[in-house]
Amino acid sequence: MKDRFDIFPVGVIRKQNGDVCIEIFEKYGDALLGLDDFSHITVCYWFHENDNHEKRNTLQVHPRKDKNNPLRGVFATHSPLRPNLIAISICKILSIKDTTIFIEKIDALDGSPIIDIKCFIPSRALTSEIKLPDWV
Amino acid sequence: MKDRFDIFPVGVIRKQNGDVCIEIFEKYGDALLGLDDFSHITVCYWFHENDNHEKRNTLQVHPRKDKNNPLRGVFATHSPLRPNLIAISICKILSIKDTTIFIEKIDALDGSPIIDIKCFIPSRALTSEIKLPDWV
Numbered sequence: 001m002k003d004r005f006d007i008f009p010v011g012v013i014r015k016q017n018g019d020v021c022i023e024i025f026e027k028y029g030d031a032l033l034g035l036d037d038f039s040h041i042t043v044c045y046w047f048h049e050n051d052n053h054e055k056r057n058t059l060q061v062h063p064r065k066d067k068n069n070p071l072r073g074v075f076a077t078h079s080p081l082r083p084n085l086i087a088i089s090i091c092k093i094l095s096i097k098d099t100t101i102f103i104e105k106i107d108a109l110d111g112s113p114i115i116d117i118k119c120f121i122p123s124r125a126l127t128s129e130i131k132l133p134d135w136v
Numbered sequence: 137m138k139d140r141f142d143i144f145p146v147g148v149i150r151k152q153n154g155d156v157c158i159e160i161f162e163k164y165g166d167a168l169l170g171l172d173d174f175s176h177i178t179v180c181y182w183f184h185e186n187d188n189h190e191k192r193n194t195l196q197v198h199p200r201k202d203k204n205n206p207l208r209g210v211f212a213t214h215s216p217l218r219p220n221l222i223a224i225s226i227c228k229i230l231s232i233k234d235t236t237i238f239i240e241k242i243d244a245l246d247g248s249p250i251i252d253i254k255c256f257i258p259s260r261a262l263t264s265e266i267k268l269p270d271w272v
Contacts, residue, residue, distance in 0.1 A: 001145055001148065001184070001247070001249055002145075002184070002187075002249075003144065003145070004142055004143065004144055005142075005143040005144075005145070005182055005184075005187065005221070005249070005251070006140055006141075006142070006143070007140065007142070007143050007220050007222075008139065008140055008141075008219060008220060009137055009138075009139070009141070010219050010220065012137065024211070028195065028211075028219060030195040030196055030209055031195040031196070031209040031210045031211040031212075031218070031219070032209045032211050032212065033196060033207065033208055033209035033212060034209055034212040034213075035209060035211060035212040037212070037267070037268070037269035038267060038268060038269065039265065039267035039268075040266060040267075041211075042224065044220075044222055044224075046141055048137070048138070048141075051138075051141065059164065059166040059167040060166055060167070060169060070170065071169065072169055072170035073166055073167040073168045073169035073170055073171060074167045075160070075164075075167040075168050075171055075252075075253035075254065075255075076167075076169060076170040076171040076173070076174065076255050077254070077255060078254055078255070078257070082167075082252065083144060083146050083164060083167070083252070084143050084144060084146065084180075084251050084252050085141070086143075086180055086222070086251065086252045088180075088224065088254065090259045111137070113137055113138075115141070115220050115222065116211075116218065116219070116222045117211040118211065118213070118214055118224070119211075119212050119213060119214070119272075120266070121214070121268065121272055122266060123226045129175065130175055130176060130256070131173070131174060131175035131176075132173070132174060132175075132257065133170065133173035133174065136255075136257055
């Protein structure tokens with residue numbers, strides 16, 4: 001197995017004047033064809049503010065930065081501190097204009113790099129019983 | 137914005153003798169603490185078999201490789217051909233033994249590199265109305 005893979009940003013998150021949008025770079029515009037058939041997208045972005053050795057090597061955290069929550073492995077959380085800084089968010093599409101996708105909201109910083117967009121299709125996993133810990 | 141980010145594999149998918157499991161590399165073992173409180177995980181893996189210039193520059197496909205489906209942008213599909221080869225799958229945990237997570241199933245090749253694991257928490261997006269095209 002290769003010991004490293006390359007990720008290239010394909011767009012950027014913009015939060016300005018109350019609008020929240022995803023600006024896809026021109027060269028990837030053709031990849032948006034048909035996206036307007038969907039109501040929601042899965043947005044993958046990069047926790048770019050944490051892209052340093054220390055934060056990428058933090059393997060345990062108190063979920064939601066609350067010391068009252070038990071220390072947990074980052075793979076058992078959605079923490080922005082993790083070995084690979086992949087963030088996943090399901091967002092409602094408001095409109096798409098050229099290569100800009102206006103979305104209802106996203107819990108991301110203005111300027112966050114977009115690394116993938118996928119149409120959102122509900123998972124069959126969701127029909128089975130879901131178990132969650134107390135801190136969620 | 138940086139023009140490239142580094143992804144490091146944190147484990148590997150194994151499919152052998154009917155078992156399906158995720159072997160997390162020893163050095164990331166501490167990141168699994170508390171994962172057994174969840175019934176499901178979101179698994180991010182890498183479509184490593186497509187990691188070449190041609191496939192990463194394919195921006196439109198016929199969904200599900202069916203020519204009867206209309207040509208669509210890869211961001212409007214879950215195609216394994218996409219600029220960044222990130223695959224996302226929600227999987228049911230059967231058991232966790234040391235750094236091996238046994239799962240019910242995953243639509244991935246034996247040997248696929250794992251790039252992230254997140255606990256699965258249902259999205260609020262799922263309570264609203266979902267729109268999907270005919271090909272889904």
